[in-house]
Amino acid sequence: MRTSNWIFTATLLVSLSASAQQAAQTQPQAAPDASQAAQPAQIAQTSVAQPDQSSQPATGQPAAAPAQQVPPPPPVAAAPVTMDQVVSLFIEREHGLIKMLSNRTPVVETYLQNLSADPVLGPVPSEDHYFLGRMDMGETVDRKDYLKEQEKSMQQRLMGGFTKLYKVQYQPLGFSWMVYADRTDFDRAHYEFHYVRREFLGDIRCLVFDVTPKKDSGKGRFLGRIWVEDQGFNIVRLNGTYAPAPHNSYFFHMDSWRLNLIPGYWVPSFIYSEEGDFSAGAKNKLAFKAQTRIWGYDLKKGSKDDELTNIRVDSVTDESPTAQDASPLQAERVWQQQAEDNVVERLTAAGLLAPEGDVDHILQTVVNNLQVTNNIDLPRPVRTRVLLTSPLETFSVGNTIVISRGLVDVLPDEASLAAVLSHELAHIVLGHNLGSKYAFNDRMLFSDDSTYQNLGFRHIPEEETAADKKAVEFLKNSPYAQKLDNVGLFLKALQARAPQLGALLTTHLGNPLAENGSVIRLSALETQGPALDNTKLDQIAALPLGGRVKINPWDDKAEMVKTAPVAITSARDKMPFEVTPFFPRLARYGVSGMPGAAPTTAASTNTGN
Numbered sequence: 334m335r336t337s338n339w340i341f342t343a344t345l346l347v348s349l350s351a352s353a354q355q356a357a358q359t360q361p362q363a364a365p366d367a368s369q370a371a372q373p374a375q376i377a378q379t380s381v382a383q384p385d386q387s388s389q390p391a392t393g394q395p396a397a398a399p400a401q402q403v404p405p406p407p408p409v410a411a412a413p414v415t416m417d418q419v420v421s422l423f424i425e426r427e428h429g430l431i432k433m434l435s436n437r438t439p440v441v442e443t444y445l446q447n448l449s450a451d452p453v454l455g456p457v458p459s460e461d462h463y464f465l466g467r468m469d470m471g472e473t474v475d476r477k478d479y480l481k482e483q484e485k486s487m488q489q490r491l492m493g494g495f496t497k498l499y500k501v502q503y504q505p506l507g508f509s510w511m512v513y514a515d516r517t518d519f520d521r522a523h524y525e526f527h528y529v530r531r532e533f534l535g536d537i538r539c540l541v542f543d544v545t546p547k548k549d550s551g552k553g554r555f556l557g558r559i560w561v562e563d564q565g566f567n568i569v570r571l572n573g574t575y576a577p578a579p580h581n582s583y584f585f586h587m588d589s590w591r592l593n594l595i596p597g598y599w600v601p602s603f604i605y606s607e608e609g610d611f612s613a614g615a616k617n618k619l620a621f622k623a624q625t626r627i628w629g630y631d632l633k634k635g636s637k638d639d640e641l642t643n644i645r646v647d648s649v650t651d652e653s654p655t656a657q658d659a660s661p662l663q664a665e666r667v668w669q670q671q672a673e674d675n676v677v678e679r680l681t682a683a684g685l686l687a688p689e690g691d692v693d694h695i696l697q698t699v700v701n702n703l704q705v706t707n708n709i710d711l712p713r714p715v716r717t718r719v720l721l722t723s724p725l726e727t728f729s730v731g732n733t734i735v736i737s738r739g740l741v742d743v744l745p746d747e748a749s750l751a752a753v754l755s756h757e758l759a760h761i762v763l764g765h766n767l768g769s770k771y772a773f774n775d776r777m778l779f780s781d782d783s784t785y786q787n788l789g790f791r792h793i794p795e796e797e798t799a800a801d802k803k804a805v806e807f808l809k810n811s812p813y814a815q816k817l818d819n820v821g822l823f824l825k826a827l828q829a830r831a832p833q834l835g836a837l838l839t840t841h842l843g844n845p846l847a848e849n850g851s852v853i854r855l856s857a858l859e860t861q862g863p864a865l866d867n868t869k870l871d872q873i874a875a876l877p878l879g880g881r882v883k884i885n886p887w888d889d890k891a892e893m894v895k896t897a898p899v900a901i902t903s904a905r906d907k908m909p910f911e912v913t914p915f916f917p918r919l920a921r922y923g924v925s926g927m928p929g930a931a932p933t934t935a936a937s938t939n940t941g942n
């Protein structure tokens with residue numbers, strides 16, 4: 334296991350090379366690079382980590398300890414007087430964070446858009462890529478992928494082809510590299526620290542330091558700037574790159590943010606990466622922007638034993654009156670309920686579904702509006718849940734409608750939300766129940782990273798067509814009937830970008846909204862409303878990603894982002910379906926309600942009005 338770990342760390346980031354294909358093909362060839370690129374000290378250090386960890390009394394259960402059970406670090410004994418003392422404190426705190434997180438396996442998602450220049454809209458996505466996996470923060474930063482093709486040949490995923498000479502390879506691990514500045518050697522022997530100034534990030538007063546690797550301290554060292562909060566002296570933001578780059582490799586620039594999600598610790602949460610220069614005369618070999626989100630820190634580690642004990646079959650209580658036997662129809666409904674509960678529970682345990690929360694109240698209100706105005710009376714209430722991932726998808730299992738965070742983000746208004754939910758409500762009303770086989774509990778026994786291979790809720794084309802037809806009926810009877818022009822605009826915007834956003838439109842559990850670059854969901858509404866016009870600043874057909882739902886990376890709770898609308902001043906501000914930098918408003922744990930901060934993106938709510 335260790336060997337493969339450091340092979341991953343070796344093939345950092347982009348290998349930009351005429352022979353990248355060869356270099357990445359076989360592991361033995363990659364290994365020699367490892368000794369150069371990844372610091373050999375990493376191996377020595379990691380073997381020390383385990384005993385240290387077990388000596389901590391309160392974290393006996395690996396990764397199972399709820400937030401409250403992580404022991405907070407000892408308080409700062411005396412306020413530092415000199416900047417030199419501050420440096421010692423944040424180095425110590427960084428090592429404390431690495432140790433505290435070493436038994437965690439959070440979910441890591443990277444969504445990347447390659448860019449090309451558009452004369453009106455500026456840099457626009459030309460194609461996209463998606464990575465999802467669990468990251469073992471133990472020995473070294475390793476990751477297990479949820480997506481099948483990645484497991485097969487992560488090393489061989491060649492993407493891009495920006496010029497004839499070069500092949501560009503993105504290593505998914507590379508995007509999460511900057512969770513720490515330097516996992517093994519963050520110390521004075523390897524780095525110079527220069528105090529720059531004080532600066533507020535959100536509510537947090539920070540001390541800003543420039544960090545430069547010392548001469549001859551090895552390849553791939555952190556080079557950039559860090560922000561250190563001035564009470565516990567934890568790093569809250571890192572911005573920069575790694576240097577010097579090994580031969581034939583290239584390091585991304587990254588902006589990495591942490592949130593104060595548990596007492597005493599600031600936990601890596603968002604990383605934005607961007608490369609590319611669209612100024613006149615620039616050579617655009619590589620142009621992309623990517624968002625990496627980390628969540629699920631409090632998930633159980635997926636060991637075989639855990640999987641078996643995780644499964645509960647007793648969540649369905651017999652609610653039939655007295656001692657009557659269940660009729661065949663009642664039995665069928667209880668059976669479906671059991672399958673629904675199993676799936677919801679399993680997806681939550683895998684770190685893919687948010688626990689029930691605030692966002693569901695909004696979703697349920699919209700579903701309820703559709704039900705009431707259409708006189709829909711179901712034997713069991715319809716529930717909703719948020720899928721934590723970015724790709725745009727919805728599906729339903731039993732009476733639970735699931736919608737992805739990414740889809741909620743990009744929908745411009747409530748009518749569009751009602752439209753995508755109405756399709757799933759139609760499946761439920763029409764009795765297109767798919768999930769009943771999951772009432773058998775053996776079907777829930779699989780490792781988290783094989784979730785997508787074991788669960789699926791895709792309907793046959795005939796059911797899709799029937800659900801779309803019924804959904805339009807529901808919408809026309811609903812309070813959203815007068816606003817279907819907005820739905821039409823959203824579908825047009827989706828169509829305009831669909832050919833470039835194959836990864837964002839690739840669903841992993843439900844039916845896709847678009848296939849082969851064409852929108853297929855609710856296509857009857859696509860002709861509704863005005864023509865799509867990028868130059869009309871008051872026409873907001875779709876939003877950027879990340880503007881509506883924020884996820885707490887520790888406990889996976891979802892809630893709506895509260896941001897003030899920002900006026901759109903040019904067509905380039907619209908950025909439909911695009912990724913933007915992160916700029917969370919930092920706050921201390923327990924201050925102002927929610928721990929951490931709103932992961933507001935720079936382009937958050939450009940509602941335009």
Ligand SMILES: [Zn+2]
Nearest residue numbers: 792797800844
């Ligand atoms: Zn469907």
